[in-house]
Amino acid sequence: MTESTTVTPDPATTAGSGRGxxxxxxxxxxxxxxxxxxxxxxxxxLLWLAPALALILGVVxxxxxxxxxxxxxxYSITGLRKGDAGWTNYTKVLEHPDLGTVLRNTxxxxxxxxAITIVLSLALAQFLSKSFPGRRFVRWxxxxxxxxxxxxxxxxxxxxxxxxYGIINHVLLSLHLIGQPxxxxxxxxxxxxxxxxxxxxxxxxxxxxxxxxxxxxxxxxVMEAATVDGASPWQRYRNITLPLMxxxxxxxxxxxxxxxFNSFPIVYTLNDxxxxxxxxxxxxxxxxxxxxxxxxxxxxxxxxxxxxxVLILVVVGIYLKIINWREETSR
Amino acid sequence: MTSTKKSVVxxxxxxxxxxxxxxxxxxxxxxxxxxxxxxxxxxxxxxxxAAEYSKDHTKAFWDAFxxxxxxxxxxxxxxxxxxxxxxxxxxxxxxxxxxxPDILNLNAYAxxxxxxxxxxxxxxxxxxxxxxxxxxxxxxxTYQGKFYGFPDLSSAxxxxxxxxxxxxxxxxxPPKTWAELEDDAKKITALGNGNVGYALPLGPEESQGEFSxxxxxxxxxxxxxxxxxxxxxKNVETLTFLxxxxxxxxxxxxxxxxxxxxxxxxxxxxxxxxxxxFSPLAGALDADKKVDYGVAPFPSNDGSPSKTFxxxxxxxxxxxxxxxxxxxxxxxxxxxPDQVNTFIKAEGFLPVTKSGVQQFQSDPKLKVxxxxxxxxxxxxxxxxxxDKVKLAVQQNLGGGINGSPKATLxxxxxxxxxxx
Numbered sequence: 001m002t003e004s005t006t007v008t009p010d011p012a013t014t015a016g017s018g019r020g021x022x023x024x025x026x027x028x029x030x031x032x033x034x035x036x037x038x039x040x041x042x043x044x045x046l047l048w049l050a051p052a053l054a055l056i057l058g059v060v061x062x063x064x065x066x067x068x069x070x071x072x073x074x075y076s077i078t079g080l081r082k083g084d085a086g087w088t089n090y091t092k093v094l095e096h097p098d099l100g101t102v103l104r105n106t107x108x109x110x111x112x113x114x115a116i117t118i119v120l121s122l123a124l125a126q127f128l129s130k131s132f133p134g135r136r137f138v139r140w141x142x143x144x145x146x147x148x149x150x151x152x153x154x155x156x157x158x159x160x161x162x163x164x165y166g167i168i169n170h171v172l173l174s175l176h177l178i179g180q181p182x183x184x185x186x187x188x189x190x191x192x193x194x195x196x197x198x199x200x201x202x203x204x205x206x207x208x209x210x211x212x213x214x215x216x217x218x219x220x221x222v223m224e225a226a227t228v229d230g231a232s233p234w235q236r237y238r239n240i241t242l243p244l245m246x247x248x249x250x251x252x253x254x255x256x257x258x259x260x261f262n263s264f265p266i267v268y269t270l271n272d273x274x275x276x277x278x279x280x281x282x283x284x285x286x287x288x289x290x291x292x293x294x295x296x297x298x299x300x301x302x303x304x305x306x307x308x309x310v311l312i313l314v315v316v317g318i319y320l321k322i323i324n325w326r327e328e329t330s331r
Numbered sequence: 332m333t334s335t336k337k338s339v340v341x342x343x344x345x346x347x348x349x350x351x352x353x354x355x356x357x358x359x360x361x362x363x364x365x366x367x368x369x370x371x372x373x374x375x376x377x378x379x380x381a382a383e384y385s386k387d388h389t390k391a392f393w394d395a396f397x398x399x400x401x402x403x404x405x406x407x408x409x410x411x412x413x414x415x416x417x418x419x420x421x422x423x424x425x426x427x428x429x430x431x432p433d434i435l436n437l438n439a440y441a442x443x444x445x446x447x448x449x450x451x452x453x454x455x456x457x458x459x460x461x462x463x464x465x466x467x468x469x470x471x472x473t474y475q476g477k478f479y480g481f482p483d484l485s486s487a488x489x490x491x492x493x494x495x496x497x498x499x500x501x502x503x504x505p506p507k508t509w510a511e512l513e514d515d516a517k518k519i520t521a522l523g524n525g526n527v528g529y530a531l532p533l534g535p536e537e538s539q540g541e542f543s544x545x546x547x548x549x550x551x552x553x554x555x556x557x558x559x560x561x562x563x564x565k566n567v568e569t570l571t572f573l574x575x576x577x578x579x580x581x582x583x584x585x586x587x588x589x590x591x592x593x594x595x596x597x598x599x600x601x602x603x604x605x606x607x608x609f610s611p612l613a614g615a616l617d618a619d620k621k622v623d624y625g626v627a628p629f630p631s632n633d634g635s636p637s638k639t640f641x642x643x644x645x646x647x648x649x650x651x652x653x654x655x656x657x658x659x660x661x662x663x664x665x666x667x668p669d670q671v672n673t674f675i676k677a678e679g680f681l682p683v684t685k686s687g688v689q690q691f692q693s694d695p696k697l698k699v700x701x702x703x704x705x706x707x708x709x710x711x712x713x714x715x716x717x718d719k720v721k722l723a724v725q726q727n728l729g730g731g732i733n734g735s736p737k738a739t740l741x742x743x744x745x746x747x748x749x750x751x
Binding site for chain 1: 419420422423424425426427442443445446448525534535536583584585587588589590593597600602715718719720722723725726727728729730746
């Protein structure tokens with residue numbers, strides 16, 4: 001697109017007398033130029049890549065190796081390494097009596113938070129991409145939960161949910177919707193719900209903005225054409241908006257799954273009064289194994305950490321595979 | 332086009348996954364060469380990792396202490412103050428990485444002694460200091476015949492009651508027996524308006540402390556000699572009584588899921604009739620001036636003389652080449668009455684030395700604690716197994732309120748007998 005308008009004609013091709021002769025040097029010249037621009041000596045390339053490589057090696061690879069190393073060690077409760085444990089840390093994690101509960105919690109937590117977030121964000125993004133007075137203000141307001149520290153947000157919700165003084169119970173009681181306060185964080189049937197609400201609350205801003213960007217990228221003329229052809233608003237949304245939003249949906253889903261799966265502060269803060277692992281996800285499970293539970297075993301926790309990485313990679317891999325499969329079949 | 336985009340996503344995801352795994356790895360790093368201190372050479376600078384008892388006083392005290400230490404001895408003291416929420420994690424990470432501090436302030440020591448990481452009193456504690464430390468604390472600080480757990484401060488629990496609520500409910504004096512306590516709790520709960528008789532925190536934060544106070548006052552123990560006695564008849568009786576209080580709804584809602592801080596908040600708001608507290612709670616109540624409260628010995632089941640549950644934290648000395656002299660100089664200075672007692676007074680805790688008890692006698696508010704302190708019962712902190720049993724108790728004791736007290740204590744007994 002830009003090439004045709006801005007590239008200046010090569011003097012060699014325009015000013016040459018013989019076509020045959022002029023083309024040859026021109027091709028050679030282009031090849032030489034391409035060689036100069038596109039190819040550099042491998043060592044020079046390495047020099048340019050060095051900062052990024054150092055970062056990946058130091059921040060990603062080295063700790064990952066250390067994590068693996070720790071998962072194969074036998075540790076005392078004090079943190080002292082007593083020797084090699086082989087694979088026993090892994091088997092101890094797999095044989096942990098609460099592992100089933102923890103995995104179930106993790107699935108419920110990730111699926112519920114991501115699904116509700118995506119559905120709500122689609123609606124809110126639609127609303128925020130229309131122009132109305134005060135839109136800028138509303139958009140800024142949406143960012144706030146994202147900008148606040150997760151621990152602070154979680155702690156605020158602990159206060160809101162409180163059994164004795166929480167404002168939520170206060171409002172519900174004043175409206176006579178309930179006769180007794182609800183123990184949002186201590187009652188097993190409410191705890192997961194209460195955590196999911198906070199999870200959705202903090203995931204919304206990012207997702208909404210991804211979708212606003214996605215909506216902005218949909219060409220007007222396609223919409224116009226559909227309207228002219230007599231498509232109803234729902235048909236336009238179903239057959240044009242959603243398919244064109246696919247890249248945004250995919251990115252939002254993948255990033256949210258990782259982000260929610262790894263979310264530590266919400267689950268840990270809202271759940272700190274509950275004994276055992278009743279409402280823990282694999283991330284807080286890993287933390288408690290290392291520092292809070294009767295196991296208090298760094299090696300076992302590191303093994304759980306390895307499982308966590310593998311788990312999230314597998315889940316995301318499967319998701320991308322499904323996306324790919326749909327793409328293939330829809331053609 | 333789409334394939335490149337996707338591969339970018341995949342690569343991004345892989346890196347994100349690895350990075351997040353790496354974050355987990357920060358706490359799980361293995362043994363790396365980073366030990367400080369050359370072999371044989373005398374160390375001139377030592378490091379203290381101290382727990383933060385209060386935002387206002389802890390750092391201020393240790394900074395001033397480091398200055399005095401430097402002036403008097405010529406050694407330098409690096410101070411790092413860490414919050415209680417983080418200190419287990421930080422100390423564990425330091426030891427994994429072979430970067431233990433020279434002195435660590437924590438609420439447990441026996442596991443460290445068992446791992447052979449600590450100096451005992453013969454090497455680093457001046458003899459005069461050892462003989463000044465209260466005998467109870469020497470006893471619980473001794474592992475396999477050697478004294479490793481040097482106490483920095485102590486606290487003893489006492490019974491706090493809300494005088495206003497007691498008057499409203501027509502109760503004249505604090506209860507002497509559990510039956511009276513139950514009766515009083517019923518009367519206060521009957522006042523309505525959200526008042527609760529007894530604030531019972533059996534959540535994970537500190538349930539071993541609450542339960543210790545109850546079981547000691549029923550003649551029970553955690554461990555008798557070398558035998559664990561967690562599921563003794565006395566203790567089952569104790570937990571069953573607590574379950575009864577919860578079932579009768581004379582406690583706050585959901586005691587099994589209430590942390591100590593929340594129970595204290597309830598008492599501070601004037602809504603709870605009774606709670607087990609300690610001197611920092613009294614300090615907070617005095618600062619608020621909102622609740623008219625009294626402090627009394629905790630009632631026993633049968634009316635026999637009350638026993639108190641005592642707690643100490645420790646300043647342990649880590650074996651590192653060449654640091655003996657500097658560490659010994661540290662303890663020599665810390666246990667000077669004008670240092671240790673200044674610290675304890677500022678933080679609102681209780682003394683650990685005989686000279687300290689005498690010095691604090693003049694404060695009428697502390698009398699109720701000081702009288703009981705020399706005979707205070709502690710949890711079996713001298714047994715490394717307790718360090719794990721304590722965690723098991725914190726995580727599981729609340730289960731006895733919603734389920735079976737006997738089964739819960741049987742489970743804990745089994746954990747203890749299996750070595751944690």
